[in-house]
Amino acid sequence: MSEDSIHRTTLVPRAASQLAQVLTAGRQLGIAAQLKDDIERDRLVALLKRIPSEKAIWWLSRSQPLSAEMLKRFAEKWYWSELSGNEDLPWSLELIERFEEQWDWAFYWGWHNWSGLTWNKSLPWSLELIERFEERWFWGEEKSWYSDKMNSDDWEWIDNKKGRPGSYTLLGRFEERGDWAGLSGNEGLPWSLELIERFDEQWDWAGLSGNEGLPWSLELIERFEKYWDWGMLSMNKGLPWSFELIERFAEKWYWIELSGNKSLPWSLELIERFEGRWMFAGSIYDYGGLSRNEGLPWSLELIERFEGRWWWGALSSNKGLPWSPELIERFSERWYWEWLAENEGLHWSLELVERFGDLLPSNNESRPWSIELIECLKDWRDWCELSGNEGLPWSLELIERFEGRWDWELLFENESLHLPTLRPADIVAIMEHHSGGKLISE
Numbered sequence: 001m002s003e004d005s006i007h008r009t010t011l012v013p014r015a016a017s018q019l020a021q022v023l024t025a026g027r028q029l030g031i032a033a034q035l036k037d038d039i040e041r042d043r044l045v046a047l048l049k050r051i052p053s054e055k056a057i058w059w060l061s062r063s064q065p066l067s068a069e070m071l072k073r074f075a076e077k078w079y080w081s082e083l084s085g086n087e088d089l090p091w092s093l094e095l096i097e098r099f100e101e102q103w104d105w106a107f108y109w110g111w112h113n114w115s116g117l118t119w120n121k122s123l124p125w126s127l128e129l130i131e132r133f134e135e136r137w138f139w140g141e142e143k144s145w146y147s148d149k150m151n152s153d154d155w156e157w158i159d160n161k162k163g164r165p166g167s168y169t170l171l172g173r174f175e176e177r178g179d180w181a182g183l184s185g186n187e188g189l190p191w192s193l194e195l196i197e198r199f200d201e202q203w204d205w206a207g208l209s210g211n212e213g214l215p216w217s218l219e220l221i222e223r224f225e226k227y228w229d230w231g232m233l234s235m236n237k238g239l240p241w242s243f244e245l246i247e248r249f250a251e252k253w254y255w256i257e258l259s260g261n262k263s264l265p266w267s268l269e270l271i272e273r274f275e276g277r278w279m280f281a282g283s284i285y286d287y288g289g290l291s292r293n294e295g296l297p298w299s300l301e302l303i304e305r306f307e308g309r310w311w312w313g314a315l316s317s318n319k320g321l322p323w324s325p326e327l328i329e330r331f332s333e334r335w336y337w338e339w340l341a342e343n344e345g346l347h348w349s350l351e352l353v354e355r356f357g358d359l360l361p362s363n364n365e366s367r368p369w370s371i372e373l374i375e376c377l378k379d380w381r382d383w384c385e386l387s388g389n390e391g392l393p394w395s396l397e398l399i400e401r402f403e404g405r406w407d408w409e410l411l412f413e414n415e416s417l418h419l420p421t422l423r424p425a426d427i428v429a430i431m432e433h434h435s436g437g438k439l440i441s442e
Contacts (some may be wrong), residue, residue: 037420040396040420041420041422041423041426043396043400044396044419044420044422045422045426045429045430047396047399047400047403048060048430049429049430049433049434050403051403051408052408053434055408055409055412056430056434057077057078057079057431057434058079058082058408058409058412059408059412060078060422060427060430060431061078061079061080061082061083061086062079062082062083062085062086062412063086063088063412063419064086064088064421064422064427065088065089065090065421066083066086066089066427067090067424068090068094068095068098070424070427070428071083071089071099072098073428073431074431074435075099075102077431077434077435080099080102080103080104081104081107081115081116083102083103084103084104084105084115084116084117084120085115085116085117085119085120086120087120087121087122088122089122091120091122091123091124092124093124093128093129093132096117096123096129096133097132100133100136103116103117104116104117105117105118105133105136105137105138106118106119106137106138116138117136117137118137118138180199180202180203180204181204181206181207183202183203183207184203184204184205184206184207184208184211185204185207185208185210185211186211186213187211187212187213188213189213191211191213191214191215192215193215193220193223196208196214196224200227205224205227205228205229206229206232207232208228209228209229209230209231209232209233209236210229210232210233210235210236211236211238212236212237212238213238214238216236216238216239216240217240218240218245218248221233221239221245221249225252230249230252230253230254231254231257233253234253234254234255234257234258234261235257235258235260235261236261237261237262237263238263239263241261241263241264241265242265243265243270243273246258246264246270246274250274250277255274255277255278255279256279256289258278259278259279259280259289259290259293260279260289260290260292260293261293261295262293262294262295263295264295266293266295266296266297267297268297268301268302268305271290271296271302271306278290280306280309280310280311281309281310281311281314289311289314290310291310291311291312291313291314291315291318292311292314292315292317292318293318293320294318294319294320295320296320298318298320298321298322299322300322300327300330303315303321303327303331307331312331312334312335312336313336313339315335316335316336316337316339316340316343317336317339317340317342317343318343318345319343319344319345319346320345321345323343323345323346323347325351325352325355328340328352328356332356332359337359344390344391369389369391369392369393370393371393371397371398371401374386374392374398374401374402375401378402378405383402383405383406383407384407384410386406387406387407387408387410387411387414388407388410388411388413388414389414390414390415390416391416392416394414394416394417394418396419399411
C-alpha cells in the first residue's frame with residue numbers, strides 16, 4: 001500500500017469521528033437550550049400564579065395564541081376586549097362567528113387610541129368577512145356613547161389600517177359607509193395614479209399627502225400639485241427625497257416640518273444650501289427642528305459649524321448624536337444636563353457618571369441600570385415609570401426580585417420585555433389556579 005493510500009484510509013475514520021463529535025455536541029447544546037427554555041417557562045407560570053388574578057388573565061388574553069377550545073373553556077374568565085385585539089389567535093370566519101356576542105368590536109381607551117376586532121390586522125380580511133358582519137364593524141359614521149367626549153380629529157375608521165383588502169370593488173361597495181379621510185391614509189390600498197384619479201372628489205387630500213404608501217414620484221407630485229397639503233407632504237417619509245425634489249418645490253415646502261423629516265438625504269451641503277430656510281431651534285410646532293432630527297449626519301464638525309444656531313435642549317435629547325466623553329466635554333457648558341441624563345442614546349457608564357456626576361441633576365439616577373442599582377432606589381423610585389422603562393435589563397430574575405412593586409399592566413405592555421410563549425397545559429394550569437380549582441370543560 002502506498003503512503004498516500006495509508007494517509008487517505010487514516011483520514012476517513014478521523015473525519016467520521018469528528019463529524020460524530022460535532023453532531024453529539026449539537027444535540028447536547030439543543031438539549032441544554034430546551035432545558036433552559038423549560039425552566040424559564042416554568043418560572044413564568046409560577047409567577048403568573050402568584051400575581052393578582054386579573055393581571056395574569058389580562059396578560060394571557062392579550063398575548064397568547066389561545067385555541068377556540070381554550071376560549072370556550074374559560075369563556076367567563078377572559079378579557080374579551082384584549083382577546084379582540086390579540087393578533088395571535090387562530091383567526092377565521094368560524095372563530096369570529098362562534099364567539100360573535102363576546103367580541104369587543106370597537107372600543108376607545110384614551111389618548112386617540114382605539115382597539116377591538118375592527119382594528120385587528122390579523123383577521124382574514126375579505127369582502128365576504130366585511131359583508132358578513134357589516135352591522136357590527138365600527139365604520140365611524142355613527143355616534144356612540146363616547147361621541148360627546150371626542151372631536152372630529154379623534155375618530156378612527158375601519159378603513160384606516162393596513163391589512164384590509166383594497167380594491168375598486170371594495171371601495172365601490174362601501175362608498176357610502178367608508179370614511180374617505182380614513183381611506184386616504186390607508187397604506188394598504190392598491191395605490192396607483194388611476195385609483196387616485198378615479199375617486200379624486202372623495203379623497204381627503206391632507207390624509208393622502210401624509211400617506212407613505214402612494215407610488216410617490218416627481219410626476220405624481222406635479223400631477224396633483226394644487227391639491228396637496230404641503231405641510232403633510234413635508235413630513236412624509238415616503239417621498240423620493242432628493243436635492244432636486246427639494247429645489248423643485250422650494251417655495252411650497254413647510255420648512256419647519258421639513259426640518260424634522262429624517263428621510264431627507266441629509267448632508268452638510270444640503271443644510272448649507274438652504275441654511276436660511278431650515279428651522280434649527282425649537283418651536284411649539286416642530287419640537288426641535290434640525291436640533292432634534294436624528295437623521296442628520298451628526299459629527300463634531302457639523303455641531304461646531306452651526307454651534308450658535310442649535311437648540312441645545314433638543315440637541316441634548318437627540319439619540320442620533322455620536323455620543324462620547326469627548327463630545328460631552330467639548331460642549332459641557334451648553335448641554336441641558338437634565339435632558340442629557342434622560343437621553344436613551346447615551347449609554348451612561350460608570351466612567352461617565354464618575355466624570356460628569358457633579359453636573360447631573362441631583363434628583364436624577366442616570367447610571368447603568370442593574371438589579372443592584374434598582375435595589376438601592378427601590379424605596380423612592382416611581383415604579384410605574386420603571387415598569388414602562390424599556391432601558392432596564394429585563395429578565396425574569398429582575399421581575400421576580402421586585403414582583404410586589406411593579407405596575408403589571410405597564411410592565412406587560414413594555415416592548416422590551418420578551419416573555420416565553422406558554423404551552424396549552426401551562427395556560428390551563430394558570431387559569432385553573434385563578435379560578436379556584438380545576439374546571440371541567442364541556
